[in-house]
Every structure is written in C-alpha cells, then in structure tokens.
Amino acid sequence: MQSLNILEKESLENWDESWDLIMTLAGGHITSKLFNVLMKYSICDIINESPKHYKDIAIIINFNEFSCYRLLRYFVPFGLFKENDGVFSITDKSKRLILGGSVHSQCKKMSSIEYFKLFESIPDSLLQNKNLGPSSLGYSGFWDIFKDNQDFKLLFTEGMREYSNLSLPTILNKTDFSSFNSVVDVGGAHGWVVGKLVEKYQNLNGIIFDLDVVINSPINKIQHPRVQYVSGSFFESVPSADCYVLKFILHDWADEKCLEILKTISKSMKENSKIYIFDSIIDPANYKKEILFLDMCVFQFFNGKERTINQWRQLYDTAGFNIDSINYETKPELVILSKKNK
Known part of the structure; x- marks a missing residue:
C-alpha cells in the first residue's frame, strides 16, 4: 500500500x-x-x-x-x-x-496581432542568424512600422513609458546625479526619466533626445521648464552635456552599431562628462527569464542582443571608455562610463 x-x-x-x-x-x-x-x-x-x-x-x-x-x-x-x-x-x-495600470500597455502590445506576426519568422531568424521580424510585417526595419501604423507606434511608446515607470524607483533611489548641471536622455522618447531627475535635482537641466518620428508623436510627454526636446539621430550627433543616460538603448543594436553610438556621444562629451548606461547584464550562473525574453525580442526586432558583463566590457573598451562603476541594485543594471585619457 x-x-x-x-x-x-x-x-x-x-x-x-x-x-x-x-x-x-x-x-x-x-x-x-x-x-x-x-x-x-x-x-x-x-x-x-x-x-x-x-x-x-x-x-x-x-x-x-x-x-x-x-x-x-x-x-x-x-x-x-x-x-x-x-x-x-x-x-x-x-x-x-486596467487602463493606467503598471503593465497595461506592455501586455496589450505583446499580445497584439502585430507581435504575433513579428514572431512568425523567428525559426528562420534563428536559422539565418538574422532578424526577420520587420519583414514579417512587410518592412525592412522595425522603426519603419511606425510610419504606417500609428496605433502600434503609440502602444509601443506607451509600453516604453511603463518600462521607465517600473525602473524609475531604483534609478532615483540608487543613483546620484547631484554633480551634474545637464543631462541628455539619449533615445528618451516621453522624457519620464529626465522629468523625474530634474524634479529631484534643482540644479539639473534635461534634454530629451530622440528621432523626430518619436519626439513629434502624440505621446504623453513630460513638460517642465528645465526640460527641452531635441530631435536627431545618435549616429550623427548629440547635444553637449555633463551626463548622458542610455536606458535600454544599446541592447537594440549589434556591436558595430553600439560602437557608432558611443563614438558619436564621445565627440560631444566634455572633459569630465559621464555616460550612465542602464541595460540588462546576463549572468551565466543565474539566468533570468525576463533578460533572455528581452534578448529574443531585441534580436527579432533589431538584430540586437543582451550581453554578459564581459561582453559589455569589451564593447566599452573598444569604444574608448573606462568603466567607473557597476551598480547591480538598479533595474536594469547601471554601468557608469568615462572617456579614456588619450
């Protein structure tokens, strides 16, 4: 028995x-x-x-x-x-x-018809090691989708705002921007991060830098007397500032494109400027579902990838930067960079 x-x-x-x-x-x-x-x-x-x-x-x-x-x-x-x-x-x-809930837009976006279609080609993408997601919708690049599908563009940008809201508490409580007078949020879209930073630091002026198609879209943007919006491409030039914030930006790009972005920023940096990079760090000894989920998404959409700390180190070193510190308490993790002395 x-x-x-x-x-x-x-x-x-x-x-x-x-x-x-x-x-x-x-x-x-x-x-x-x-x-x-x-x-x-x-x-x-x-x-x-x-x-x-x-x-x-x-x-x-x-x-x-x-x-x-x-x-x-x-x-x-x-x-x-x-x-x-x-x-x-x-x-x-x-x-x-519910509408206005912490993950409403993200969940609506990821369960949308567009996302289903974007991932239809993932087997071939893996086989060819090439992102075929946009071609599943008839586009050569992910951002081209926004030109014709305003509903999806709005849903996507609102989803990015939710990402920012989820990470903001750790960014505000676990980082220090008190030594800076100016900060540029590179690819900042709605401006949620810089908006909160200028509220906390009275000496800080903020610039939201992104593509014109994003800056001039009907998203709910932060309005503040010490915040301005500037459109442009980070492959060409960025505004000069004491600090540059890149949150969930570099994981969208392959290494060679990341190098272009970092070198563009380097040209506009002052002598003591810093780059604050908020991006996930893969730990091979402790894989996180959400990071590997994002890895598949950025690969299929942009040919991007999540990286281990060794991969990040190699990338920053090649671009001409030193790692000043790594903060594992923020979500996503924060790496602070400074330019190497020539």
Whole structure:
C-alpha cells in the first residue's frame, strides 16, 4: 500500500509538471491569444468598476454568454479573477492590467496581432542568424512600422513609458546625479526619466533626445521648464552635456552599431562628462527569464542582443571608455562610463 501511495504521488507530480510544460512552453501561444481578447475588450476595466456576472459582461462586450464565461474562468487559475457562482471580481494582479495600470500597455502590445506576426519568422531568424521580424510585417526595419501604423507606434511608446515607470524607483533611489548641471536622455522618447531627475535635482537641466518620428508623436510627454526636446539621430550627433543616460538603448543594436553610438556621444562629451548606461547584464550562473525574453525580442526586432558583463566590457573598451562603476541594485543594471585619457 505504501509503495502504491508513492507511485500515486509520483504520478500526480508527473501529471502536473507535464501539463505545466505543455501549457506554458508548447501552448503558451494559446494563452496569449486568449489574453489578447481579454485586453482588446478591456474586460479587466469592466470588472474593476464592480464585480459582475458573466452574463452581464457578455452583454457589455457583445459576446455569447458561455463563450464569455469560459474566457473569464480560463484566467482564474492565473490569479487574474475570482469567481463566485458566475460573478467575477478583480484581483491585485489584474489591477495592473486596467487602463493606467503598471503593465497595461506592455501586455496589450505583446499580445497584439502585430507581435504575433513579428514572431512568425523567428525559426528562420534563428536559422539565418538574422532578424526577420520587420519583414514579417512587410518592412525592412522595425522603426519603419511606425510610419504606417500609428496605433502600434503609440502602444509601443506607451509600453516604453511603463518600462521607465517600473525602473524609475531604483534609478532615483540608487543613483546620484547631484554633480551634474545637464543631462541628455539619449533615445528618451516621453522624457519620464529626465522629468523625474530634474524634479529631484534643482540644479539639473534635461534634454530629451530622440528621432523626430518619436519626439513629434502624440505621446504623453513630460513638460517642465528645465526640460527641452531635441530631435536627431545618435549616429550623427548629440547635444553637449555633463551626463548622458542610455536606458535600454544599446541592447537594440549589434556591436558595430553600439560602437557608432558611443563614438558619436564621445565627440560631444566634455572633459569630465559621464555616460550612465542602464541595460540588462546576463549572468551565466543565474539566468533570468525576463533578460533572455528581452534578448529574443531585441534580436527579432533589431538584430540586437543582451550581453554578459564581459561582453559589455569589451564593447566599452573598444569604444574608448573606462568603466567607473557597476551598480547591480538598479533595474536594469547601471554601468557608469568615462572617456579614456588619450
């Protein structure tokens, strides 16, 4: 009897673990497709107003009643909803998904039709070691998508704002900008980081530097008397400043392009200027899912990559920079650079 109980326990564990592999790895696209429906019809927002019976929700979104019910109950084990006899209520987890929630735009973006299409070619991309994502949508480059698809551009830039919001507490609390009078956020888009920095440091003036297609897009930008927006390309020139912030910029580019960006910045740097680079650092002894997830995204979209600290060191050294310090307490990690003495 004892051996039978052990077998039953092992069988149950194998069953649960096997189905977790099936649903998470093999069938993850199914969950994402269903999640896309959830976000498309703003169901979290509807339930956030007050708990509602699935029949009432079905009327609001013009769905078949039972189809609505099976969609809602699918996400109960994920912790997105609670159910009581057909009445569904919101949870702390799903509050992050409502409009204005901490990951609303990111989740809506990553479960969008555009993202599904962008990743259709990932097997061939890996085979050829070449990013084919944009070509899946009929474009030669990722940023070209923005020219025709304003909704996706807005969703993408809002998603980047959420990235900034998630990282801002560690950037503000774990870094020091007090010695600088001017800072340029290179590829800063909405200006959230610099906006918060100039609020904290009264002596600081900020410049948001990005492409014209980003600067002049209808995104919710920071407005502050000590912040200005400048459009241009960091492959050509950047404004002069005491400090340059690059947050999730270099991981979008292959090494040779990163070198071009860093050398462009180097030309505008003052004698004691610093570069604050906020980018993920791969630790081969402790892989993080989110970093390796980003690695696949930046590869498929831009031919970029996440890097180990040794890869970062080699890149900075080749570009003519010293690493002054590495801060692992910020999210993403912070590396501070200074120009090598000639």
